[in-house]
Amino acid sequence: MRRRGFRNWENSLKENGYKLTNPRKTILEALERRGGHPNAREILLELSRKNSEIGLTTIYRTLDLFVKLGILKRYDFGDRQNRYELFSEDNEHHHHLICKKCIKVIEYDDFLDEETTLIKKIEKMLTEKYDFVIDKHELTFYGYCKNCRK
Amino acid sequence: MRRRGFRNWENSLKENGYKLTNPRKTILEALERRGGHPNAREILLELSRKNSEIGLTTIYRTLDLFVKLGILKRYDFGDRQNRYELFSEDNEHHHHLICKKCIKVIEYDDFLDEETTLIKKIEKMLTEKYDFVIDKHELTFYGYCKNCRK
DNA sequence: CTTCATGCAAACTGTTTGCAGAGAC
DNA sequence: GTCTCTGCAAACAGTTTGCATGAAG
Numbered sequence: 009m010r011r012r013g014f015r016n017w018e019n020s021l022k023e024n025g026y027k028l029t030n031p032r033k034t035i036l037e038a039l040e041r042r043g044g045h046p047n048a049r050e051i052l053l054e055l056s057r058k059n060s061e062i063g064l065t066t067i068y069r070t071l072d073l074f075v076k077l078g079i080l081k082r083y084d085f086g087d088r089q090n091r092y093e094l095f096s097e098d099n100e101h102h103h104h105l106i107c108k109k110c111i112k113v114i115e116y117d118d119f120l121d122e123e124t125t126l127i128k129k130i131e132k133m134l135t136e137k138y139d140f141v142i143d144k145h146e147l148t149f150y151g152y153c154k155n156c157r158k
Numbered sequence: 159m160r161r162r163g164f165r166n167w168e169n170s171l172k173e174n175g176y177k178l179t180n181p182r183k184t185i186l187e188a189l190e191r192r193g194g195h196p197n198a199r200e201i202l203l204e205l206s207r208k209n210s211e212i213g214l215t216t217i218y219r220t221l222d223l224f225v226k227l228g229i230l231k232r233y234d235f236g237d238r239q240n241r242y243e244l245f246s247e248d249n250e251h252h253h254h255l256i257c258k259k260c261i262k263v264i265e266y267d268d269f270l271d272e273e274t275t276l277i278k279k280i281e282k283m284l285t286e287k288y289d290f291v292i293d294k295h296e297l298t299f300y301g302y303c304k305n306c307r308k
Numbered sequence: 309c310t311t312c313a314t315g316c317a318a319a320c321t322g323t324t325t326g327c328a329g330a331g332a333c
Numbered sequence: 334g335t336c337t338c339t340g341c342a343a344a345c346a347g348t349t350t351g352c353a354t355g356a357a358g
Contacts, residue, residue, distance in 0.1 A: 027332050063340040086234045142301035151292035213315045
């Protein structure tokens with residue numbers, strides 16, 4: 009279950025013994041169309057725009073599967089829901105700036121080199137000091153956007 | 159509603175027109191005793207050890223209030239629950255290392271100077287570029303601890 | 309004695325599970 | 334044909350809300 013760009017998602021399914029079904033295709037298309045960081049209900053909404061009726065249960069199960077296969081990334085921005093983003097080579101590393109009121113999410117990748125250097129250093133230290141295998145990190149800034157400050 | 163060390167929490171209540179009640183006292187004591195990053199149910203448990211019976215509803219409302227008054231910090235470590243930690247002068251700034259399996263949370267404060275410098279820089283850039291008022295940030299590493307890797 | 313706090317029951321939200329029927333291979 | 338996938342209904346967990354009672358000031 010290695011990570012791979014979502015262009016190969018069909019192979020990724022087959023290689024791992026999963027079936028290529030209509031709901032799965034449709035959900036992936038919806039994710040590509042919509043972009044951003046939708047939650048399950050927002051994906052349902054995007055589907056219904058194209059008159060695709062897929063049960064919420066299937067959506068949850070498909071999202072889980074896609075995360076497991078490395079097709080999607082799962083985020084939790086502190087509003088008690090899972091949000092999803094297609095994984096691709098070129099969005100591998102960005103961080104987030106989130107408005108606590110409207111949950112607008114801005115991705116930024118400035119200072120990435122400096123960040124990466126420091127984070128690698130911290131990761132190494134933490135791994136040794138606490139005997140952890142580190143998997144991922146998240147650097148997130150929270151605040152209020154222009155609109156929500158009024 | 160300024161932040162203040164939790165030693166002044168009684169004043170903080172009074173100044174803001176809230177009553178000094180037994181449940182509030184008891185919950186604060188439980189938080190001091192327990193330490194760590196308990197969720198609501200774990201606080202209930204800590205209370206029951208000392209035979210304090212307080213309704214979950216009251217616990218939630220008290221925690222909300224304490225967060226609002228700056229007595230507590232609220233965290234979300236991605237397990238879909240709120241967790242709380244007493245705020246005090248000397249734990250103002252640490253980051254977290256979390257085991258995704260057992261949700262053990264390690265606080266670390268190594269590299270803090272370097273981190274702070276970089277984070278201030280990023281914060282400034284984000285504030286200007288996106289017109290955000292930034293409130294807080296979180297740098298969190300996720301992985302698996304020694305025990306959970308077996 | 310007024311106002312705010314408490315606690316119960318019920319509601320709510322996002323998510324998960326059991327199970328029978330449908331679809332992929 | 335077999336085995337996985339789907340979708341409905343029901344369960345679930347954490348949290349919130351309405352409302353009558355109780356305690357603080």
